[in-house]
Amino acid sequence: MxxxxxxxxxxxxxxxxxxxxxxxxxxxxxxxxxxxxxxxxxxxxxxxxxxxxxxxxxxxxxxxxxxxxxxxxxxxxxxxxxxxxxxxxxxxxxxxxxxxxxxxxxxxxxxxxxxxxxxxxxxxxxxxxxxxxxxxxxxKDYETRRDRQRQGIETAKAAGKYKGKRADPERHKKVKIYREKGLSLTEIAEATGYSRSQVCRILAN
CATH class of the missing domain: 3.40.50.1390 (Resolvase, N-terminal catalytic domain)
Structure with missing residues (x-):
């Protein structure tokens, strides 16, 4: 064992x-x-x-x-x-x-x-x-927290106070470094915690 x-x-x-x-x-x-x-x-x-x-x-x-x-x-x-x-x-x-x-x-x-x-x-x-x-x-805890987050964003948007999620420049930098090293989109996503679509958006900027 x-x-x-x-x-x-x-x-x-x-x-x-x-x-x-x-x-x-x-x-x-x-x-x-x-x-x-x-x-x-x-x-x-x-x-x-x-x-x-x-x-x-x-x-x-x-x-x-x-x-x-x-x-x-x-x-x-x-x-x-x-x-x-x-x-x-x-x-x-x-x-x-x-x-x-x-x-x-x-x-x-x-x-x-x-x-x-x-x-x-x-x-x-x-x-x-x-x-x-x-x-x-x-x-259930995950879904509840996501619902509360969504409600908070909707309230902030209605009040004109929502500025969106701030980008993390260090994590973005890692994405580009990993890409330069030849890692695939999936490997980059696994290494950084981003989704493949987020990796694609970061690399496109």
Whole structure:
């Protein structure tokens, strides 16, 4: 069993390694250690994430995918979440999240549940239900924040106070540097956190 920690932040301005020390301490308290870390700055609403894909490629059956919270793993819509969940299940990976206590049993090799199939089946069912609930809440939180942002913009526009989102000159500069180095539009988007269409607009200016 290898524990693979997934660290994600939504933008380049955020620190994806913020939870690293917390996850290290958490695994130590359970008599385990993290074998590898997968860090990236990308929205949890995107299914195609380079480091998450690498984790899924390198993992083996019974390995653990460790996250601080379920929203670090997913803010996906229902269709994409089902697809990601299917990929995880096909690999035989177990999700452990600090905000889902029922998932912690996977860290204890000597747990009673490993020897009692009935107890294990019940706890697995409860654990899956809680992960589903947390995933739905993560998506709902994302949609709520987007709605509030949209309403705020509409209010600002009506008052003549909306000036639009300010461009980040440093990130724009990185886009052009990456392009000069021969990176594809997709690679640039993954490296900067922009969408392909945003990369195209920046390069066109």
């Amino acid at each position: 290898f524990i693979r920690a997934y660290l994600r932040a939504s933008t380049n301005e955020q620190n994806a390694e913020r939870a690293k020390a917390t996850l290290d301490q958490f695994t130590q308290e359970h008599g385990q250690r993290i074998a590898s870390y997968y860090k990236e700055n990308i929205s949890g609403t995107q299914l195609d994430r380079p480091e998450l894909n690498r984790l899924l490629t390198e993992t083996q059956a019974n390995d653990i995918l460790l996250v601080e919270q379920i929203d670090r793993l997913t803010r996906l819509n229902d269709h994409d979440w089902k697809q990601l969940k299917r990929m995880i299940e096909e690999k035989g990976i177990r999700i452990v999240s600090m905000d889902v206590p029922t998932s912690w049993q996977a860290l204890d090799n000597n747990a009673l549940t490993h020897n009692d199939p009935i107890i294990k089946a019940v706890l697995d069912a409860i654990n899956n239900m809680l992960i589903e609930l947390m995933a739905a809440m993560a998506r």
